[in-house]
Amino acid sequence: MHDDPWQVREADFPQPPTSRAVWMYLLNYAVLAPSIRNTQPWKFRLDGDQLEMLADTRRALPVADPHRRELVISCGAALYNLRVALRHFRYSPVVELLPDPAQPGLLARVTLGPRESPPPIADDRVFKAITRRRTHRGEFFAQTVFAASVEAMREAAETEGAWWFAVTTAEQLNAIAGLVAEADLLLMGNADYRRELADWLRPNYGGAHDGMPGYALGLGNLVAAIAPVLVRLSDIGKRWSQRDARLIRSGPVVAVIGTMADTIVDWLVTGQALQAALLQARVHGLSAAYHNQAIEVAPFRQRLAQILRRPGLPQLLLRFGYAPEGRPTPRRPVRDVLE
Numbered sequence: 001m002h003d004d005p006w007q008v009r010e011a012d013f014p015q016p017p018t019s020r021a022v023w024m025y026l027l028n029y030a031v032l033a034p035s036i037r038n039t040q041p042w043k044f045r046l047d048g049d050q051l052e053m054l055a056d057t058r059r060a061l062p063v064a065d066p067h068r069r070e071l072v073i074s075c076g077a078a079l080y081n082l083r084v085a086l087r088h089f090r091y092s093p094v095v096e097l098l099p100d101p102a103q104p105g106l107l108a109r110v111t112l113g114p115r116e117s118p119p120p121i122a123d124d125r126v127f128k129a130i131t132r133r134r135t136h137r138g139e140f141f142a143q144t145v146f147a148a149s150v151e152a153m154r155e156a157a158e159t160e161g162a163w164w165f166a167v168t169t170a171e172q173l174n175a176i177a178g179l180v181a182e183a184d185l186l187l188m189g190n191a192d193y194r195r196e197l198a199d200w201l202r203p204n205y206g207g208a209h210d211g212m213p214g215y216a217l218g219l220g221n222l223v224a225a226i227a228p229v230l231v232r233l234s235d236i237g238k239r240w241s242q243r244d245a246r247l248i249r250s251g252p253v254v255a256v257i258g259t260m261a262d263t264i265v266d267w268l269v270t271g272q273a274l275q276a277a278l279l280q281a282r283v284h285g286l287s288a289a290y291h292n293q294a295i296e297v298a299p300f301r302q303r304l305a306q307i308l309r310r311p312g313l314p315q316l317l318l319r320f321g322y323a324p325e326g327r328p329t330p331r332r333p334v335r336d337v338l339e
């Protein structure tokens, strides 16, 4: 077992595989999921061969995410990683979403189930993608994405119960770019929003186990060190919004993941669909960027739904393309997320 989750190795699978040892080991894969601002808003509780996943509301973002929608989506992504890892190590887990309505913070319960005998899974690329996936926030290479890759992401997201909408017309792309730019101006003009964002910015060196290091935002060491102060004190919305609009217009693939309703289960479904699509993206050599600002502001979310002209609610707005290999961002060790 490694303290640093990025060093989790298949060879370290516990022997003998007792329930507790297996859960402790597999959580190393769960925590590699993406999360809003890298808040890692999850915690876990072990009960024999059952594992419970709970929302860690101390890590909520009251300004950017007042209903904790993106918090739950992040937990859904961690749950998907856990499911993939369980399958990889030949378990057939039983997953219950919101198993006890009397405990609202309890998001899922997973029962380990028996271990199947080999043969092992033939296609392991999705499992391997867990440790290789990174968010890329800059421009993508000017290279067309294969239609088969987009199709694989769509299928992965839909299999998890979400809808997937890939933007194909220039008219829609322009409208979405304009909408995100407008939402950026609104959000970054809010000092509380900027303060909350600044709280999760980290220097490039310093040993933090959460938050976004400057390098993940394309910042050098010096700028990364002063970024929290800059973001807190100055309204950088204009530059930010122009950049976002330009990035969205340059694609190459812009897609929306959504659901038909907006319950906690829908958010958990979205998180699993997100991670399913992101791992497929990685299998196909693609990286992803997020542009959720237009979804974080209710009237803008409605306008986005109108631009898409399809029923249901947008949950995530993403951009996909080919990017240079990025550095991993930090994670809290498993012992810190286990109650």
Ligand SMILES: Cc1cc2nc3c(=O)[nH]c(=O)nc-3n(C[C@H](O)[C@H](O)[C@H](O)COP(=O)(O)O)c2cc1C
Binding pocket: 032, 033, 034, 035, 036, 037, 038, 070, 071, 073, 074, 077, 133, 134, 135, 136, 137, 211, 212, 216, 290, 291, 292, 293, 328, 329
């Ligand atoms: C629900 C959700 C919302 C996110 N929103 C944004 C966003 O608006 N902008 C952004 O740059 N990254 C966003 N991210 C990406 C996280 O910042 C990223 O996952 C985290 O910093 C960890 O980095 P990694 O994905 O490279 O492992 C989001 C991730 C999730 C799961």
